[in-house]
Amino acid sequence: xxxxxxxxxxxxxxxxxxxxxxxxxxxxxxxxxxxxxxxxxxxxxxxxxxxxxxxxxxxxxxxxxxxxxxxxxxxxxxxxxxxxxxxxxxxxxxxxxxxxxxxxxxxxxxxxxxxxxxxxxxxxxxxxxxxxxxxxxxxxxxxxxxxxxxxxxxxxxxxxxxxxxxxxxxxxxxxxxxxxxxxxxxxxxxxxxxxxxxxxxxxxxxxxxxxxxxxxxxxxxxxxxxxxxxxxxxxxxxxxxxxxxxxxxxxxxxxxxxxxxxxxxxxxxxxxxxxxxxxxxxxxxxxxxxxxxxxxxxxxxxxxxxxxxxxxxxxxxxxxxxxxxxxxxxxxxxxxxxxxxxxxxxxxxxxxxxxxxxxxxxxxxxxxxxxxxxxxxxxxxxxxxxxxxxxxxxxxxxxxxxxxxxxxxxxxxxxxxxxxxxxxxxxxxxxxxxxxxxxxxxxxxxxxxxxxxxxxxxxxxxxxxxxxxxxxxxxxxxx
Numbered sequence: 001x002x003x004x005x006x007x008x009x010x011x012x013x014x015x016x017x018x019x020x021x022x023x024x025x026x027x028x029x030x031x032x033x034x035x036x037x038x039x040x041x042x043x044x045x046x047x048x049x050x051x052x053x054x055x056x057x058x059x060x061x062x063x064x065x066x067x068x069x070x071x072x073x074x075x076x077x078x079x080x081x082x083x084x085x086x087x088x089x090x091x092x093x094x095x096x097x098x099x100x101x102x103x104x105x106x107x108x109x110x111x112x113x114x115x116x117x118x119x120x121x122x123x124x125x126x127x128x129x130x131x132x133x134x135x136x137x138x139x140x141x142x143x144x145x146x147x148x149x150x151x152x153x154x155x156x157x158x159x160x161x162x163x164x165x166x167x168x169x170x171x172x173x174x175x176x177x178x179x180x181x182x183x184x185x186x187x188x189x190x191x192x193x194x195x196x197x198x199x200x201x202x203x204x205x206x207x208x209x210x211x212x213x214x215x216x217x218x219x220x221x222x223x224x225x226x227x228x229x230x231x232x233x234x235x236x237x238x239x240x241x242x243x244x245x246x247x248x249x250x251x252x253x254x255x256x257x258x259x260x261x262x263x264x265x266x267x268x269x270x271x272x273x274x275x276x277x278x279x280x281x282x283x284x285x286x287x288x289x290x291x292x293x294x295x296x297x298x299x300x301x302x303x304x305x306x307x308x309x310x311x312x313x314x315x316x317x318x319x320x321x322x323x324x325x326x327x328x329x330x331x332x333x334x335x336x337x338x339x340x341x342x343x344x345x346x347x348x349x350x351x352x353x354x355x356x357x358x359x360x361x362x363x364x365x366x367x368x369x370x371x372x373x374x375x376x377x378x379x380x381x382x383x384x385x386x387x388x389x390x391x392x393x394x395x396x397x398x399x400x401x402x403x404x405x406x407x408x409x410x411x412x413x414x415x416x417x418x419x420x421x422x423x424x425x426x427x428x429x430x431x432x433x434x435x436x437x438x439x440x441x442x443x444x445x446x447x448x449x450x451x452x453x454x455x456x457x458x459x460x461x462x463x464x465x466x467x468x469x470x471x472x473x474x475x476x477x478x479x
Contacts, residue, residue, distance in 0.1 A: 070132040070157055073170040077155075078125070084111050093155070093172050097211055100176045106213035109193075113215035113239070120239055124155065131157045135170070152177040153214040153238040177238045178210030182249040183221050187288070191220040214239050221250035223288070227270035230254065230290040253292035255318030258285050262323050263401075266299040272312075274300060279322060291315055303327060303402070304411065304452045326400045328413075334475075336413075336457050337394050340446065341477055343459050344419060347371060348387040351378050364449060364460045382426040390439065391420035392477045395469045402450070411450040413457070416467055418443050431466065443467055 003018040073092070080089035086104040089111065093102050114121040135157070152175050160171040181190045181197070188200045190207070197209045215238060222231035232250050259268070264281040267274055270289070277286050279299060289295050296312040299322055310325040328336070339362045346359040356371050363371075378385050395416040402411040418431070420441045427433070430440035445465035448457045 070135045070170045073157060073172065074125075074128050074132055077128070077172055081111055081114055081121070084108075084115075086111065093174050094160075095174050095176065095211075097176060100174070100211040100213075102174065102213075106215075109215045110213045113237075116216070117239075123240070128155070128157050135159065150242065150244075151175065152241045152244045153212075154240050155214065174213065176211030176213060177241050178208050178245040179212065179217065179219060179236055179238070180206065180208045180245050180247040181219060181221070182206040182247065184249075184251045185221075185223060185254050187223065188250070188252060189220075189222045189224070191218075191222060193218050194220075208245060210245075212238055219248050221252055223252055223254055223290075225287060225289070227273065227275050228289050228295045230292065230294060253290055254288050255291040255315075256285055257287065257289050257291075257315065257318055257320060258283060259297075259320045259322060261321075263299075263301075263325060266301045266310075266322065266325070269298045269300055269309075271296055272298065289315055291317060299325060301325070301327070304450055305332070305455070324401060327402050328400060333396070333399050336399065336448070337392070337475065337477065339457070340394075340415075340417070340448075340459065341389065341392050341479060344392070344462070345389045345479065347462065348389055348421065351375055352386045352388075354379060362456060362458050364451075364458045367459050367461065370461065378428065382428065384425045385423070385428070386425050387421045387423045387428065389419060390422050390479055392479065393418040393420075393469055394475045394477075395467075395473055396475055397473045405449075408449060410452070412460075413448045415446045415448065416443065416465065416469065417446065418469060429464065 003021065005018060006021040076092055077089070079085070080092060086107045090102055090104050090107045093107065095102055114124070154175050156173045156175065157170055158173055160169045179192065183190070183200050183205050184203060186200055186203050186205070188205070189196055190198045190200070190209075192209060192212075198207050217236050217238060218233055219236055220231055220233040223229065230252055232252055234248050236246055236248055238246060259279055260283045261279050261281055263279070266279040268277040268279055268286060269275065279286075293314045293316050295315045297315055297320055298312045299310040301308055305328075308325060308327045308329075310322070313320060342361045343359065343363060346361055350356050350358040350371060351374065354375060356368065356375055359368065359371055398415050399413060402413045404410070405412045418441055420439055421428075422438055423440055424438045427440045429442055431443050432441040433439070442464065443466055445461075445463055446459060447461040449460045450456075451458050
């Protein structure tokens with residue numbers, strides 16, 4: 001012990017006074033006790049923060065060690081997919097390409113693909129789990145069969161630097177891919193999932209689009225003009241590809257259509273809808289149309305007696321012929337032939353009774369004058385002539401196609417008929433004769449003119465002409 005008064009060193013055991021100076025040691029011992037207590041308390045106070053810091057660091061380490069693991073990253077991925085949480089999954093993914101932006105829209109498409117394709121989803125999870133094992137088994141974390149080179153349309157889990165300055169970080173990397181679309185046709189729109197990606201500006205067109213998130217994509221080639229449309233759609237699965245680009249080729253059933261027409265002044269209709277395309281006599285190209293039968297052409301023309309239309313023709317090649325259009329409906333044709341039966345009957349009644357005024361049904365002034373001249377000839381050569389029309393046989397091939405006569409400024413029809421007359425006194429000529437019945441058949445060519453003012457077909461000429469009518473083309477009236 002050391003005396004506070006004289007600094008003498010001595011053994012303080014059983015001593016109450018300093019052996020050198022006689023100072024009272026009890027007061028000194030009391031002060032020493034107080035000093036030791038204060039020192040101990042100070043040491044304790046200083047030690048608490050250190051312990052706290054050690055505890056915080058220890059907690060921080062164990063929290064970080066548990067938080068930043070590849071297993072946690074993979075679990076978060078699975079939860080986001082199962083819950084279809086596009087926002088969370090988008091935050092977990094990064095792209096290996098700067099040009100590829102990860103959005104909630106393309107993440108939603110990725111989730112939909114995984115949900116719709118459970119086998120593909122299981123395949124992806126199996127690969128990611130293998131990658132987690134590799135990460136945990138070595139310091140590199142990017143070696144092993146689970147990290148295949150040149151695999152596109154997929155997701156990998158890899159180390160990504162440090163988190164909280166101490167712990168390894170992990171991220172899910174998207175390896176996007178591209179689609180290459182080819183088409184043989186020009187002016188074809190190319191769409192990916194309904195959105196226009198491009199348009200072919202030439203034949204044998206090809207272009208590449210992307211990068212795209214792994215998943216399934218509808219790719220469509222579509223051609224439209226003012227009158228028709230054709231398209232072709234395929235589904236492309238951009239998942240675990242061995243190359244960065246997947247190709248799809250299109251060859252739409254399109255052709256540059258040529259119409260060869262024997263008729264003039266018709267309007268083209270496509271699937272029953274009229275166009276502004278006018279068809280003239282001869283050969284002309286009318287544009288590009290589908291040739292798969294999905295489009296049908298018909299031809300229409302306005303005549304003074306009404307509009308006429310051809311039958312529809314399905315377009316199945318790049319050539320369409322327009323040869324004949326029945327400008328007169330079957331009912332119109334029958335009405336004309338019945339009117340002619342009346343006119344010819346009146347003609348021969350007039351010759352029999354020598355009264356030209358009898359012929360008045362559907363005739364032109366020219367025809368009336370022709371009857372006057374014919375009556376003079378018959379009266380001179382066959383004064384006792386009697387004749388009655390008993391049968392008319394018309395050639396249907398000659399009635400269906402009226403033509404416009406520039407000189408007459410009117411539509412005309414040239415018809416052919418075999419008329420059978422009962423002529424008991426004298427015959428005015430014959431092709432066939434049944435003398436026992438006094439029945440004579442004469443072939444006649446008739447020209448009719450359409451009178452627009454009267455809205456009626458009128459007989460303009462009636463003359464002999466030798467020809468045969470086949471049974472397939474004839475229409476017979478027994479009178």
